[in-house]
Amino acid sequence: KNPPTDSSAAFPFVVVSNRLPVDRQVHADGTLSFRTSPGGLVTALEPVMREADGAWIGWTGSADDETDPFEHDGIHLIPVTLTADDVELYYEGFSNDTLWPLYHDVIAPPAYHREWWESYVTVNQRFADRAAAVTAENGTVWVQDYQLQLVPKMLREQRPDLTIGFFNHIPFPAYGIYSQLPWRTQIIEGLLGADVIGFQRTADAGNFTRAVRRLLGHQTKGTVIDVPVEAEAEVKSAKHRISRVRDDKLVRTVVAKAFPISIDAARYEELARRPDIQERAREIREGLGNPKVVMLGVDRLDYTKGIGHRLKAFGELLADGTVDVEDVTLVQVASPSRERVTAYQNLRDEIELTVGRINGDFGTISHTAISYLHHGYPREEMVALYLAADVMLVTALRDGMNLVAKEYVASRFDNDGVLVLSEFAGASDELRTALRVNPHDIEGLKESILQAVAMPKSERSRRMRAMRKRVQENDVARWSSSFLATLTTPSDGLALPKAN
Numbered sequence: 001k002n003p004p005t006d007s008s009a010a011f012p013f014v015v016v017s018n019r020l021p022v023d024r025q026v027h028a029d030g031t032l033s034f035r036t037s038p039g040g041l042v043t044a045l046e047p048v049m050r051e052a053d054g055a056w057i058g059w060t061g062s063a064d065d066e067t068d069p070f071e072h073d074g075i076h077l078i079p080v081t082l083t084a085d086d087v088e089l090y091y092e093g094f095s096n097d098t099l100w101p102l103y104h105d106v107i108a109p110p111a112y113h114r115e116w117w118e119s120y121v122t123v124n125q126r127f128a129d130r131a132a133a134v135t136a137e138n139g140t141v142w143v144q145d146y147q148l149q150l151v152p153k154m155l156r157e158q159r160p161d162l163t164i165g166f167f168n169h170i171p172f173p174a175y176g177i178y179s180q181l182p183w184r185t186q187i188i189e190g191l192l193g194a195d196v197i198g199f200q201r202t203a204d205a206g207n208f209t210r211a212v213r214r215l216l217g218h219q220t221k222g223t224v225i226d227v228p229v230e231a232e233a234e235v236k237s238a239k240h241r242i243s244r245v246r247d248d249k250l251v252r253t254v255v256a257k258a259f260p261i262s263i264d265a266a267r268y269e270e271l272a273r274r275p276d277i278q279e280r281a282r283e284i285r286e287g288l289g290n291p292k293v294v295m296l297g298v299d300r301l302d303y304t305k306g307i308g309h310r311l312k313a314f315g316e317l318l319a320d321g322t323v324d325v326e327d328v329t330l331v332q333v334a335s336p337s338r339e340r341v342t343a344y345q346n347l348r349d350e351i352e353l354t355v356g357r358i359n360g361d362f363g364t365i366s367h368t369a370i371s372y373l374h375h376g377y378p379r380e381e382m383v384a385l386y387l388a389a390d391v392m393l394v395t396a397l398r399d400g401m402n403l404v405a406k407e408y409v410a411s412r413f414d415n416d417g418v419l420v421l422s423e424f425a426g427a428s429d430e431l432r433t434a435l436r437v438n439p440h441d442i443e444g445l446k447e448s449i450l451q452a453v454a455m456p457k458s459e460r461s462r463r464m465r466a467m468r469k470r471v472q473e474n475d476v477a478r479w480s481s482s483f484l485a486t487l488t489t490p491s492d493g494l495a496l497p498k499a500n
C-alpha cells in the first residue's frame, strides 16, 4: 500500500532494535563520535548486513538525540528519536518495569500504568513507521526484543509486501502469569504480525502458542499458527505464507519456535589464547592472594540474575566452616544497569549490604571473601577473569539464555573450569554437562558449589569438552543464519496453489 518513501534509501534487509549497536561518545572538545558496542547481535549480523546492503534502525541511547542517518563500519544506521518522556514511560516504565519483571516470572512485581502503555504504543508506531519508510519492496525486516512487540503488526498494516521476523531475547512466561497483563491481547496480536517469531527455548515458544490459543482461539499445530487473513491487501503479498483452510477461509501461517542465541565462540577463544590476556589472568589470581579456588560471577546488576541467592549460599558455606576464606574467594562483577529504576536501586542496596556483612564477618587482613566490582570492564578483562576462574557461578532465577555461561565455556580452551548453571537459564537446555542447579534451593546450591570446588580434573575436562563442542558448533552466526533461513524459505507444504 505504501511503497518505500525514498527509493535512494530502500534497503532490502532491515534490523530494528531498541538500541542501535553503537555507543555515542562525547569527546573533551565537545565533538561527538560513535563506537560499535561489543555484542553478539552486531557480530552475528554485521556480515549479513554488509552482504545484503542492510540497515539498522534504533535509538542512540541519548534522549532527544536527533542525529541523521549515518554509516558506521559499513552499516547504515537509522536513529529513532526518543524524548525524555519516551525514555521514562516507554523504556524505563513499560519495557523495564512492566514487561521485564512480568516476563521473568514476576520475580519483582510488575507495575501496570496506562500512560506507560500509551507511550509504548506511540514509540512502537514510530519504529514501525521508520521501518516502513526505508525498507525496499518485498524486503525483509527483523525486529528484536520485548521493547518492540507491536512493531510486526504495525509494519504489516503499512507494508504487507514485507517478510517480517521477530526475536524475543527474554523468556515468554506461562499463561497464568502472562494473563496479568492488561494489554495481553494487543501484544499477542502485535507479535502475530510477524511471519516467524523466535524464542530462546522451546518452552517459551510453547507458552506463546498457548497464549495465542487462549486469547484468540487460533488453530495451532506444533510450531505453526494459523492466523485468519483480515485485510485484502495481505492476500496479494507474501503468497507463499497464505493458505486456504476449512470453510474456504484464508489464513497466514506464522511459525513460533526456538532459536537459541549464542556468541561468537571463535572470538572468545582467540582472546583467551592471547599471551597478554593469559598473563592478566595470572595477575588477577595473584592479586587475590593466590587462593586455591577462584569462583566468579558476572552479571548486569539485575534481580533476575540470582546474585543474592549465590551470596547467601557462599556466606553459609563460610559460616558452616565447610569453606575457608583463605582457600576460596568469590569475584562478583555486577555491571551497573537501569540505575534510574527503583527496583534496581533497592537491589543494589540489598546486594551491597550482604557483601559488606559477609566480608566483615569472614574476611581477614590478607583475604577478602568477596571481591565485589560494580563496574563494566573491557571484553579483554572479562576473558582474563574467565581464565582465572576455577568455578563460574550462573544462578539466574530466570534468564532468556545467559551468554556469560557460553562465554566462559568458549574461553576455556584448556578444557578446565567448572560451570555451575541454573536450570532457569535458557543455556541449561544446551549445556547439559554443567552442574545444573535450582538456585532457590540453597542447600542444593551449596552442595553444587562444594562439588565444583572438589571436582577431579578428569571430570572437569570431560564436562567442559562436551560443552565446548556445543558452543563452538552452535555459535551466533549459526543462530542468525538458521533464523533467517526459516524466515526467507517457507516450507513447500504451505504454498498456495498457483491458480490463486
Ligand code: GDG
Binding pocket: 038, 169, 170, 261, 298, 299, 300, 333, 335, 375, 376, 377, 378, 379, 382, 399, 400, 401, 402, 403, 404, 405, 407
Ligand atoms: C539478554 C537476556 C540473553 C556484562 N558485564 C560486562 C559485560 N557483560 C556482557 C556479558 C554478556 C552480556 O553482557 C550479558 O548477556 P547475558 O545473556 O548474560 O544477559 P542480559 O544482558 O540480561 O541479556 C539474556 C541475552 O539478552 C541475549 O539474547 O542471553 O537472557 O536477558 O555478553 O559478557 N561485558 C563487558 N564488560 C562488563 O562489565 N565488556
